[in-house]
Each structure stands twice: as C-alpha cells, then as structure tokens.
Amino acid sequence: MVQPMEGIRILDVCDHTFVPAASAVLADWGADVIKIEHAKRGDAARGLGSSGALDLTGKVHAILEHANRGKRSLGLDLQTDEGIAILHRLVAISDVFLTNKPPNVRERLRISEEEVRPHNENIVYAAGTAWGPNGPEGNRGGYDMTSFWVRSGAAMATWYTDDERMPSQPGPAFGDSIGAMTIAGGIATALFHRERTGEALSLEVSLLGTGLWAMGAGVAMSHVSNTPWRPIDLSGARQPLLGNYVTADGYTINITCLQPLPYWQEFCRVIGRPELIEDERFTSYETLTENAGPAREIVNEVVTSRTLEELRELFADFSGQWTPALDTLEIIDDPQVKANGYVQDAETQDGIPFKLVAVPVQFNGEPAAPGRAPGFNEHGDEILTENLGMDWDEVIELKVKGVVA
Incomplete structure (x- = not known):
C-alpha cells in the first residue's frame, strides 16, 4: 500500500x-x-x-x-x-x-x-x-x-x-x-x-x-445579483428532472439532470412512454420548461408508483443523474460505498x-x-x-x- x-x-x-x-x-x-x-x-x-x-x-x-x-x-x-x-x-x-x-x-x-x-x-x-x-x-x-x-x-x-x-x-x-x-x-x-x-x-x-x-459560488452569485442566497424550492423548478420525489415505500430520491431536453427524451423511453417525446408540450427546451408542471406530474407518477428497488431496476440504464437519499446509518451498507x-x-x-x-x-x-x-x-x-x-x-x-x- x-x-x-x-x-x-x-x-x-x-x-x-x-x-x-x-x-x-x-x-x-x-x-x-x-x-x-x-x-x-x-x-x-x-x-x-x-x-x-x-x-x-x-x-x-x-x-x-x-x-x-x-x-x-x-x-x-x-x-x-x-x-x-x-x-x-x-x-x-x-x-x-x-x-x-x-x-x-x-x-x-x-x-x-x-x-x-x-x-x-x-x-x-x-x-x-x-x-x-x-x-x-x-x-x-x-x-x-x-x-x-x-x-x-x-x-x-x-x-x-x-x-x-x-x-x-x-x-x-x-x-x-x-x-x-x-x-x-x-x-x-x-x-x-x-x-x-x-x-x-x-x-x-x-x-x-x-x-x-x-x-x-453562492457568495459570488449573491454579489453579482445583490441578493442573498436562499434555499431553492425544487418543487417549482421549471424543468421536471430537477427535484425530489417520494417512492412508494417512503424513500426520497433526488433527480438532477441539468440538460433537460435530452434527458427528458431518454427518460420517456426508459419508462416505456416514447410517445411523450413527440408530445408538442415537450418537444423543445422552451415548451418543456413552459409545461414543466404536467411533465413533473408524469415524473411523480412514475416514482410514487414504484418502490426504490423497482426504480433502481427501471433506471439501471438511464444516464441521467439521480440518487436515493440515505441516512447516516443506511449509507454504511450502501453497495457503492462498500465497493470503494x-x-x-x-x-x-x-x-x-x-x-x-x-x-x-x-x-x-x-x-x-x-x-x-x-x-x-x-x-x-x-x-x-x-x-x-x-x-x-x-x-x-x-x-x-x-x-x-
């Protein structure tokens, strides 16, 4: 060593x-x-x-x-x-x-x-x-x-x-x-x-x-905008793949995909809803952000209807960034933590x-x-x-x- x-x-x-x-x-x-x-x-x-x-x-x-x-x-x-x-x-x-x-x-x-x-x-x-x-x-x-x-x-x-x-x-x-x-x-x-x-x-x-x-970064942004940094309420974010959602078995997961359109299209394919890619509400960055509310409802339905393990399987090939929220006891036995x-x-x-x-x-x-x-x-x-x-x-x-x- x-x-x-x-x-x-x-x-x-x-x-x-x-x-x-x-x-x-x-x-x-x-x-x-x-x-x-x-x-x-x-x-x-x-x-x-x-x-x-x-x-x-x-x-x-x-x-x-x-x-x-x-x-x-x-x-x-x-x-x-x-x-x-x-x-x-x-x-x-x-x-x-x-x-x-x-x-x-x-x-x-x-x-x-x-x-x-x-x-x-x-x-x-x-x-x-x-x-x-x-x-x-x-x-x-x-x-x-x-x-x-x-x-x-x-x-x-x-x-x-x-x-x-x-x-x-x-x-x-x-x-x-x-x-x-x-x-x-x-x-x-x-x-x-x-x-x-x-x-x-x-x-x-x-x-x-x-x-x-x-x-x-927050201090610098505050100086530029002359506004103190405050917590962001992700529940109202103008893009659906940015926020916290609760699973069917009570876990909270966080999704943070900062390039909304390509990840949204991939997300639709992963969940078996490819028709949403052509939905005129979600075909461009502008329309997706304008219709973030309906899109978030779709994401919420996917998450709330599945357990964490079911979501792990569903998102196994999803390249977007997401993770479950774990407490300080759960993280000890997390497979990724153990592997490293x-x-x-x-x-x-x-x-x-x-x-x-x-x-x-x-x-x-x-x-x-x-x-x-x-x-x-x-x-x-x-x-x-x-x-x-x-x-x-x-x-x-x-x-x-x-x-x-």
Whole structure:
C-alpha cells in the first residue's frame, strides 16, 4: 500500500477535531504523528460527553477516533520550562508543527512560530483557527458550528423562510472534517515546496475561510445579483428532472439532470412512454420548461408508483443523474460505498470493533489502512526513550514532577 507521507513526522499540539483531523489524514497517508496532550486530562475532546444529540460516553468515542486515527500520544505539560524544552527537542526532529491554538494562546504557551522555528529552521509551521489570525476576532475561539456553518452564510443559505428555527449543520464535525482536508492539502503543498526550494513555509487555515470557500459560488452569485442566497424550492423548478420525489415505500430520491431536453427524451423511453417525446408540450427546451408542471406530474407518477428497488431496476440504464437519499446509518451498507472502501472496519485500543469513514483520497486505487486513536499517553515512554533518547531515570523524574504523564 502506497504511503506518500512515510518518513514525515508531524508534531500535533491540538485539541478537539478541526486541526487534529488534519494530521489524522496525514497519518493515514503514512506520516508519523506525535500527538501532544495535556499532561493530566489529555485532549479536551476526551472529556466531551456529547456532541449535540449524540452520546459520546460509550465504549467507542467516535469523534475522537475520527480525528486521531493512527497517531502516537504523549502527555506533556507545556506550562513548565521542562515541558517546553521537551517540545523543542521534538520540534528538532519533526517536519511539521501543527496547532489549533489562537495567536494569543500560542504566545502564552511559547509555541508561536517565532518560538518554534529557531529549534528547526526547516519545519513547516501550520495553524488552524476559528476566525483567521487577523482582525478583531483573531484571538477568539470557535467551533465549526459557529465559524464554518453560521458565520460563513451556509446556515442562512439553507434556512427556509417559513421555518422558525435556523438549521444546524448536518452532523458533528461537518465543517471540521472539510477544514481538516484543507489543512492537510496545505501541509502537503508546503512539504512539496520545501522539497523543491528548501524553503520552509508557515500556513494558516480557518474554519471561517473554509466555510466561505465552500459557499464561494453562492457568495459570488449573491454579489453579482445583490441578493442573498436562499434555499431553492425544487418543487417549482421549471424543468421536471430537477427535484425530489417520494417512492412508494417512503424513500426520497433526488433527480438532477441539468440538460433537460435530452434527458427528458431518454427518460420517456426508459419508462416505456416514447410517445411523450413527440408530445408538442415537450418537444423543445422552451415548451418543456413552459409545461414543466404536467411533465413533473408524469415524473411523480412514475416514482410514487414504484418502490426504490423497482426504480433502481427501471433506471439501471438511464444516464441521467439521480440518487436515493440515505441516512447516516443506511449509507454504511450502501453497495457503492462498500465497493470503494469508503467505510472501513476498525477497532479501538480495547479491541472494540466500529466503523470508520476512510479519508476520501485514494492512491493507486487503494483506501488507506484503517487506524485507531491512541489511548492517552499510550506512546509516551516510547517517544521519550526511543525518539529523544532519554534514560529511564530521567523519564521517571519527569513523571514525578508531573512534566510528562
């Protein structure tokens, strides 16, 4: 299995999900990721009891596993001089320094770029924040719900005016996971640049900036039209093969064919109604859009009179774009997902099996091998003795002082 990041070491000084998930991506690609955790409580995410409506107190901490697969853990007190000295020794043998701390916290913890780079001039310094490093909110904390979803315009863009409540983002760590891929791509690019030029870059990614990027086309269209983007009611679309329909067994399917006339003609043949192709109401783009109502009734009749499986058979050779809407439990067993290895079998540190969504980038057509999150300080002794060359007397003394876990 190809591991393009093999030989790269990442020093991960992060909590929660957004930035840690970035190094999890790189760990899946072969990087050695050393996760620095608080010497007593560990990553703040370990103490998170719930995420919205999801209980995280069971035997599998799904969010922690998602964002920390494949890493090694060291509990280290960064508020002590000895702890910072150990961190600097790790910096010296690492390729990337990664943190999610806001600029003012980096300064307080002595982990700013200015503090880190003197210990390794070739290190890539990467940071992820909620709002970006500059401006009046540069030092504020935030989560993907606040910075990626709500502030970026995404929440308002999905808020139907007749709904009293603004919609929440679709799932836990939704914006975090998208932002993490952005950071991982930035780090990979910075390493490539270093390889070509010898220059070690710094990079910053924010949840706000990533959310804006995700909404980029809508923001641009809003500026051109001087109208805020709002949800589109597909039930009134002026073309029949664009919208949501409900099957006889209660599934919702979405049809999105953006070139209406050729797909309409093919659709008519597939459903056994070729005479509709010559129906004067539907013979041109203009007449089809003018008579979208009657055409939608035909589509609705086809869908509502059949089960999802019957529609799968009916549309097996239809080249138009359609799909059933699945929930987050159904998608695990979806044949297309299974065929591509998008969901993998994994085990916790205690051997408890669970399903883990794979990083979507596949090299040479192979999904990355599934990893697991480390236990708190699981690799602490190993990192101190093998990577830093400490003897056991030194390690024990540091443990007694509380510098390491």
